[in-house]
Amino acid sequence: MxxxxxxxxxxxxxxxxxxxxxxxxxxxxxxxxxxxxxxxxxxxHMGQADIADAAAFEALVTGDITGLKPGRQRYTLLTNAAGGILDDLMVANFGGRLQLVLNASRKQDDAAHIAAHGIAITPHFExxxxxxxxxxxxxxxxxxxxxxxxxxxxxxxxxxxxxxxxxxxxxxxxxxxxxxxxxxxxxxxxxxxxxxxxxxxxxxxxxxxxAGLCLYGQDIDETTNVIAANLTWAISKRRKMAWDFAGGAALRDALEHGTPEKLVGIRLAGRAPARAGAEIQLPNGARIGRVTSGCFAPSLQAPIALGYVRADCAADGTELELIVRDKPLAAEVAPLPFIPHRYVR
Structure with missing residues (x-):
């Protein structure tokens, strides 16, 4: 190309x-x-790969893979024992095989991780x-x-x-x-x-x-708890009954008892954006988190961001200050997505 x-x-x-x-x-x-x-x-640059053993693969991810019908696709998370996110990926059932679409920066590691668990995987990275x-x-x-x-x-x-x-x-x-x-x-x-x-x-x-969608390596990574990232919806209902997947016990505990921080949407009051790494404070100067993604949103004509804040400061409308070039920018926690999704269901 x-x-x-x-x-x-x-x-x-x-x-x-x-x-x-x-x-x-x-x-x-x-x-x-x-x-x-x-x-x-x-x-x-995304990595496409095929696997055949849905039941074995299901032990590595949060989604209901054995229940995925032919002709359907599902977003899921490849997790580690601590409930961190090794990758977020798409899984499509094309009948005789499952096709995975993996993030570019993770595809080689993902393939090795899957194969290490005895699951045959055929990469089609070309x-x-x-x-x-x-x-x-x-x-x-x-x-x-x-x-x-x-x-x-x-x-x-x-x-x-x-x-x-x-x-x-x-x-x-x-x-x-x-x-x-x-x-x-x-x-x-x-x-x-x-x-x-x-x-x-x-x-x-x-x-x-x-659209409020996370970018792997920026908003989520292997140290990110699925619950803290507000990706609980990516744990299929059936999987929440048994929690029989990598990191399941840790995530059940996080869901029951909460996490120290939560990923939130943020809208800034002015026009200057805050980029990844910007410190998030309360108006009293207390440090409560950091920005993971930020830009000026063309559709809103306003700056927006994603970031992790202390869990008790994650409610919509919470007033914040984002530190950009040593200056505080007024902001507040905003509901996600910033723009409504327009999928055809």
């Missing part, structure tokens, strides 16, 4: 060991295209993955318009065999399309010709932050 990105005028940056497009025409225009029409992202996102995405991909949110199917697009899910990382309706690497440019050019705007990492980050 590199030649296409450069032909389209992308500004390239290093990300998770890859040269990736940060932007093409501009982050604001690409962000608006996704919210108002459709944008196309190259997310081929495969391309495109994300078509936005309210007009379905009109640009009529081949998959029948799918509902988190459906998964093998569908040919203009003769190109694809693994397609109706999902994404923007809060908008959309699709992720996996294909063989030698078909990637043709598939991308087809979707661009149908009206999608190419978009890069910059817009992808502002879109996911407005």
């Amino acid at each position: 590199d030649s296409l990105h450069r032909r389209l005028g992308a500004r390239m940056v290093g990300f998770a060991g890859y040269e990736m497009p940060l932007q093409y025409s501009g982050i604001l225009a690409e962000h608006a295209a996704c919210r108002e029409a459709a944008a196309l992202f190259d997310v081929s 495969r391309a993955l495109l994300a078509l996102q936005g309210p007009k995405a379905a009109g640009m991909l009529p081949e998959a318009a029948q799918l509902k949110f988190m459906d998964a199917a093998e569908i040919a697009v203009a003769g190109i065999p694809c693994l397609i899910t109706r999902s994404g990382y923007t809060g908008e309706d959309g699709f992720e399309l996996g294909c063989a690497p030698d078909h990637a440019i043709a598939l991308a050019e087809l979707l661009l010709a149908r009206g999608a705007m190419p978009a890069g990492l910059g817009a992808r980050d502002s879109l996911r932050l407005e």
Whole structure:
């Protein structure tokens, strides 16, 4: 895909060991295209892999995998014994096999971790993955318009065999399309010709932050407790009955007794954003946490952030001060997501 990105005028940056497009025409225009029409992202740095043993894999994650029906996909968490998050991932049931979509920075470690537990895993890290996102995405991909949110199917697009899910990382309706690497440019050019705007990492980050979605390595990592990250919903109902997965005992305890800190949404009063690492204080100067992600939200025309605060300070409306360049910026805890999700269910 590199030649296409450069032909389209992308500004390239290093990300998770890859040269990736940060932007093409501009982050604001690409962000608006996704919210108002459709944008196309190259997310081929993500790792695709297949496994067959759902029951064995289920012992490593928080989701109900054996109950995942063919043609459906689920978000889940790969956890360690302490209840920390080794990765957050998608699992799709394509009938005879489960397809995993792993974060780029974690895919090699994930594959090794899964294999170390005696589970056969077949990496397909060479495969391309495109994300078509936005309210007009379905009109640009009529081949998959029948799918509902988190459906998964093998569908040919203009003769190109694809693994397609109706999902994404923007809060908008959309699709992720996996294909063989030698078909990637043709598939991308087809979707661009149908009206999608190419978009890069910059817009992808502002879109996911407005949607209140965590970024692995920034908002969550292997030291992050699932409950503290407000990802309790990713523990399937059946799994909460037995807690028979890695870290289950620790997470049951955290759910019953609480965690010292909680991830919250934050809205700042002015226009200056607070970036990752900014200290969070109460108006009296007490230090209670730190920002993990922050940006100026184009859809809100206001700065927003995610961050961890002391659990007793996590209620919506709690007044905060974020320290940016040694100056306090007025802010408050805000409900998530900042922008309502618009998935087609």
